[in-house]
Amino acid sequence: MFRRYLAKRLLVAAPSLLLASLVVFTLPRLIPGDVVALMLEEKAYARDLAELRAKLGLDRPLHVQYFEWLGRVVRGDLGESLWTKRPVVEELARRLPLTLTLGLLASLFAVAIAVPVGVLSAVRQDTLRDYAARSAAVLGLSVPAFWLATLVVVLPAIWWGWRPVADFVELEQDPAGYVRQLLLPAAILGVAAGAAVMRLVRGMLLEVLRQDYVRTAWAKGLRERVVVLKHSLKNALIPVVTVLGIQVAQILGGTVIIETVFGLPGMSRFLFDAILQRDYPVIQAVNLVVVSLIVLINLAIDALYAVLDPRIRF
Amino acid sequence: MSLSRREFLALGGATLAGSVLVPSTVRSQAPKRGGTLSLRLWDPPHFDHMLTISYKTNILLSFTHSRLLRHKAGPHVQPGTFPLEGDLAESWTQSNETTYVFKLRKGVRWHPKPPVNGRELTADDVVYTMDRFLTIKGNANAYMLKSVDKVEALDRYTVRFTLKEPFAWFLDMLSSPVAVGIVARECVEKFGDLKKPEAVVGTGPWMLESYRPNTGMTLVRNPTYFLPGLPYIDRIEVTVDEDNASRMAAFLAGKYDLGWEFPGTINRTDWVQVKDPLKQKRPGLRTAEFPANVMSHISMRTDGKPFSDVRVRQAISLAIDRQELIDAVFEGVGVFNPPVPAALKEWSLPIDQLGEGAKYYKYDPAEAKRLLAAAGYPNGFPGTVCFTTYGSTVLVDSMQLVLKHLKEVGIGAKLDQKEYGAYISTCFYGKFDSMTYGPQTPFLDPDNFLFAQYYPGELKNQSHINDPVVADLLIRQRRTFDLAKRRELIHELQRYLAKQQYYVQVPSGVYVAVWDGALKNYGPNLGYDYGGRLVAAWLER
Numbered sequence: 004m005f006r007r008y009l010a011k012r013l014l015v016a017a018p019s020l021l022l023a024s025l026v027v028f029t030l031p032r033l034i035p036g037d038v039v040a041l042m043l044e045e046k047a048y049a050r051d052l053a054e055l056r057a058k059l060g061l062d063r064p065l066h067v068q069y070f071e072w073l074g075r076v077v078r079g080d081l082g083e084s085l086w087t088k089r090p091v092v093e094e095l096a097r098r099l100p101l102t103l104t105l106g107l108l109a110s111l112f113a114v115a116i117a118v119p120v121g122v123l124s125a126v127r128q129d130t131l132r133d134y135a136a137r138s139a140a141v142l143g144l145s146v147p148a149f150w151l152a153t154l155v156v157v158l159p160a161i162w163w164g165w166r167p168v169a170d171f172v173e174l175e176q177d178p179a180g181y182v183r184q185l186l187l188p189a190a191i192l193g194v195a196a197g198a199a200v201m202r203l204v205r206g207m208l209l210e211v212l213r214q215d216y217v218r219t220a221w222a223k224g225l226r227e228r229v230v231v232l233k234h235s236l237k238n239a240l241i242p243v244v245t246v247l248g249i250q251v252a253q254i255l256g257g258t259v260i261i262e263t264v265f266g267l268p269g270m271s272r273f274l275f276d277a278i279l280q281r282d283y284p285v286i287q288a289v290n291l292v293v294v295s296l297i298v299l300i301n302l303a304i305d306a307l308y309a310v311l312d313p314r315i316r317f
Numbered sequence: 318m319s320l321s322r323r324e325f326l327a328l329g330g331a332t333l334a335g336s337v338l339v340p341s342t343v344r345s346q347a348p349k350r351g352g353t354l355s356l357r358l359w360d361p362p363h364f365d366h367m368l369t370i371s372y373k374t375n376i377l378l379s380f381t382h383s384r385l386l387r388h389k390a391g392p393h394v395q396p397g398t399f400p401l402e403g404d405l406a407e408s409w410t411q412s413n414e415t416t417y418v419f420k421l422r423k424g425v426r427w428h429p430k431p432p433v434n435g436r437e438l439t440a441d442d443v444v445y446t447m448d449r450f451l452t453i454k455g456n457a458n459a460y461m462l463k464s465v466d467k468v469e470a471l472d473r474y475t476v477r478f479t480l481k482e483p484f485a486w487f488l489d490m491l492s493s494p495v496a497v498g499i500v501a502r503e504c505v506e507k508f509g510d511l512k513k514p515e516a517v518v519g520t521g522p523w524m525l526e527s528y529r530p531n532t533g534m535t536l537v538r539n540p541t542y543f544l545p546g547l548p549y550i551d552r553i554e555v556t557v558d559e560d561n562a563s564r565m566a567a568f569l570a571g572k573y574d575l576g577w578e579f580p581g582t583i584n585r586t587d588w589v590q591v592k593d594p595l596k597q598k599r600p601g602l603r604t605a606e607f608p609a610n611v612m613s614h615i616s617m618r619t620d621g622k623p624f625s626d627v628r629v630r631q632a633i634s635l636a637i638d639r640q641e642l643i644d645a646v647f648e649g650v651g652v653f654n655p656p657v658p659a660a661l662k663e664w665s666l667p668i669d670q671l672g673e674g675a676k677y678y679k680y681d682p683a684e685a686k687r688l689l690a691a692a693g694y695p696n697g698f699p700g701t702v703c704f705t706t707y708g709s710t711v712l713v714d715s716m717q718l719v720l721k722h723l724k725e726v727g728i729g730a731k732l733d734q735k736e737y738g739a740y741i742s743t744c745f746y747g748k749f750d751s752m753t754y755g756p757q758t759p760f761l762d763p764d765n766f767l768f769a770q771y772y773p774g775e776l777k778n779q780s781h782i783n784d785p786v787v788a789d790l791l792i793r794q795r796r797t798f799d800l801a802k803r804r805e806l807i808h809e810l811q812r813y814l815a816k817q818q819y820y821v822q823v824p825s826g827v828y829v830a831v832w833d834g835a836l837k838n839y840g841p842n843l844g845y846d847y848g849g850r851l852v853a854a855w856l857e858r
Contacts, residue, residue: 153562160566161591164598168563170556171532264560268531272559276360276531 005309012305016298023294024076027287028069076291082284084277091288095270099292100174102258102269105185105192109254112193113200114247118236121204126231128209136201143198148257152191152264168265188265192257196250203246207239240311248304252297346837352856353552354836356847357564357577360531360557363512366498367450370457370758372579372845375495379848380536380553381428382498382519383543385409385419385443385476385491388761390850392840396607396830397662399761399844401492405438405499405520405543414483414798415466419443421474426541428524432503435541438520440470446499447478460769460776461490462497483796485803486764493761494846522548522852533557549855565591569598574856576831581841581850584711585648588829601834608652609828610660610759610843612766613715614820615702616779617752624752624780628692630818634677635685636726637719639824646714647826653678654822656814657763657807660843664763664804666811674815685726697727700751704732705740707756715823716754747779761844763807767791771819780819787813 056062060071075082081091124136159165167187172180211217212235220230258271270289277285308315359373366378387404394400403409406419421440429435447468451459464484469477480487490496500511501518508516514528520543523536536553556572558564564577565587575581583591595602615633617624624630643651652659655678659665668678689697702720706713716732723730730752735744744753757777760766769777771787790813794806814820830841839854 153560156560156566157562157569160569161594164570166563166566166570166572168566171529264563266532266556266558266560266563268529272531 005306009302009306012302016302019298020295023298024073024291025069027290027294028072029065072287081288081291084285085282091285094273094285095288095292098268098270098273101185101267102255102262102271104182105189105258105261105267105269106251106254108182108185108189109192109196109257110247110251112190113197113250113254116193116197117200118204118243121201122208122231122236124201124205125208125212126227133205137205140198140201143194144202146194148191148195149260149264151194152188152261155187155191156264171266171268184265185267188261188267192254192261195257196247196254199250200243200247203243204239207242208235211235211239237311241308244304244307244311248301251300255293255296346857348546348549348838348853348855349857350546350549350855351551352549352858353554354550354574354851354856355554355556355572356575357558357567357573358534358555358847364514364517365511367453367456367458367500368510368512370495372495375845376579376847377525377534377555378498378517378519379494379521379846380523380851381517381521381525381848382500383425383521384494384496384498386488387492387849388494388842388844388846390840390842390846391838391853394840394842395662396605396828396840396842397610397660399489399492399842401488404492405443409488411798414796415480417478417480417487418471419476419478421476422543423474425520425543427501427520428518428539429541430518430524432507433501433518438499439473440476442499442501443476444468444470445502446497449500449505450497458496461493461495461765462487483798485795485798486762489762489764494844494849495758495760521848523553523848531557544852548852550851553851561587569594571599571833574833574836576829580828580830580843580845580847581832582828582830585650585826585829586711588831589648599833603832603834603836605830605841606650606827607830607841607843608658608660609825610658610761611756612654612658612660612759612822612825613712613754613756614822615719615752615754616747616820618750618781619819620781620783623692623694623698626692627817628688629694630821631677631816632685632688632692632726633723633728634818634821635679635681635688636722636728637821637823638680638722639678640680641722642715642718643824645718646711647824650827651824652827653824656811656820656822657766658759658822658825660825661761661763661766664807666808670808670812671815672812674812674818677815677818682722682726689727694727697729700728700730701733701749702730702751703735703740703744703749703753704755705735705737705744707737711826712756719754719823745779746776747781749779753779759843764795767807767810768795771814782819784817784819787817787819 053062060068063071072082079092081095083089084091084094120136120139124133127133156166156168159167169184172184174181208231212231217230217235220234225234255271258269259275261267262269262272263275270292273285274289276282277289358376361374361377362369362371364374364378366374366382383405385404385406386401386409388394388399389402403422405421405425407422409417409419411417421438421443425438426435427433427438447462447465450456451462451465453459464480464482464487466479466481469479471477478487498519498521504511504516504518510516514525517525520539522539522542522544524539526535526537528534534555536555538548538551542548556567558567558577564573567573568577568583569591576583578584615637617630617633619625619630639653643649653668655666655668655671657665659667668675671678689695702716702723704716720730720732733749740755743749745755757766757770768791769775770779771782771784772778772791773783773788787810790806790810794803794810797803797806828841832839832841835856835858837855837857839850842850
């Protein structure tokens, strides 16, 4: 049953991806002005306009270009970076794991902070702890990640002459160092998502805690931990998981700034640089990957509903 | 704090005496081999300096490539001056106004890397490079040597350049770090072009050992460098750091040996914030201040109304409160620029020596309004100002002030903000309707500021100037080899241009060059030649 549901969802995802690919492909071509002329004058990517047009395949009708590009994408060929002159797939293979690890760590951080604090805040409603947690959450939501990152990087340097950002270490060189260097950026990246999720956990849990079946659980004399964690939290988490999916997309967006501040050569910084360099194939490829990732994450979230609530049938 | 140019130069001299000249005592110390220098530089778009005008590429290649001539460097060279010396050329002669013969050093070896594998550099390499420089499509700098007619190898170590016409700046062009680093034919043949890091094979003091996209580069000492014993520094670790907070923190923590901004400086706004912590954290740090050659100006369509009327252009210049610009965007420390930036000390004429035109550099909105009324615009006129931010808050702030100043005399200029690429391909090359505001390439010679911007038909003649007086002076200075006479022509030109106000120049900031106290025999200067300034420096850690 679950497999059928997944297959159905994948089928629904396919048109979304196709539509996204069309947008990703078409948008750069709708920019006013001649992109090719701009690229040629600025970066001398090719010897003349005709060569660059041919190189980008822009000398053919738009629909032909699109289907050709799509055909290559399906075969796993995302083109060649004009900047590094390497296949985009190769570049992404090198950079995507870093961004995914950063995003994953940030999400874990958000969940690790949000769920316990949210639960505590709900269970101890209107106490000092609750107020403190809610205030912290509002602060977390209000403080932009780039500002927090800047403070975290600059203040220790001014106070103690110490810089919390080390030179980038590759995974193969030092796996522990690789993860270690991502902890601080991930924590900063996860703050806003954590705050949003915490507020939701608290709100949802408060609602569930007022339900009859919970009152029954209390009446049966169950321990608080069992009532809250076993009977209430699981039900409170369904909307939380949905929001978490949205937050993951925001976390991926936030990596652009965080990777720049912390000097991490991930996919987001690759996209940022590609936009500055007018590296046209990379812009298309990275956007396509990001869209695909978000579609997949949402698919995974849908699948998670069944685990959290067995009443949900596919 | 605001300084007149005279005061600034006096202060500059004092500053230099206080900090830059100190290493002359150091020079008597024995140089020390070894050590690693740490720099913040930029990730180049690619490594082919003939296919990009990017400073990021040119700066990197200043470590790895040689030119025929170069600018002298070191603590004894005053920033803003560029005395020439041989690089690959051991000597050179000029037999007539259009013929130059260069004798190359013998035994110069290419980096011991494939595909060149350390073979000897010969005259053919110079001929090949010049040919590629002048003929390759996409070389935006080719105009710098467009006076060259032919380049011939007379023998293995002798090259003759024949020019189409006299060009007094020819040697300056050859020594420019934005132009002709000598390249090996084998690299172009193997890689198709020189864009890949593997193609970075030169005869310069350091070799590119590794390139980590978006992260950094490592340069190692070239063991076969043609100047015996040089360079002293074994290794240069380059970090690509695109965030200012991160760069500032890294510098405070002692990571970088030079200021993190171009050219080894710290932006004054940052400097004001960090100089006190730096006194405690890095007490040995050395500094020198000199004017920046990055100069912004307002260009106007002088080929049509209203800017064809000189009174309108003069009014615009009088409307600009240059002192307010210095106070607001350069923390109060800046210099007024005549048509040749004040930074080019040997060529720029002080404002008070511009003669009749000097008055147009004063802030006088009442006189500006009077001139506009006399020109038939008593209520001013509408217009647009084409602009791009270059990602610079300094530029955005100054743009806002310029708009305010124009509005105060009745010129209702609307901001026409463009994306960088669109700006470069249109307004930067004179394709606009009304006005444009922005910085110009920071060249090291006056000809690039003058000829390119004022000669009829030139690509960067943004104001569409067609003035026979200017054209005549521009040609004459190019044909005048006597330095004193050429300087007088350039001064005459500046006096004339000050009256005409074809471009309205705004002030430049004053760089704060900063370097670690352990770096000896280093002298900061303008320009991309980081490698040249570091080749004879050493680390005393």
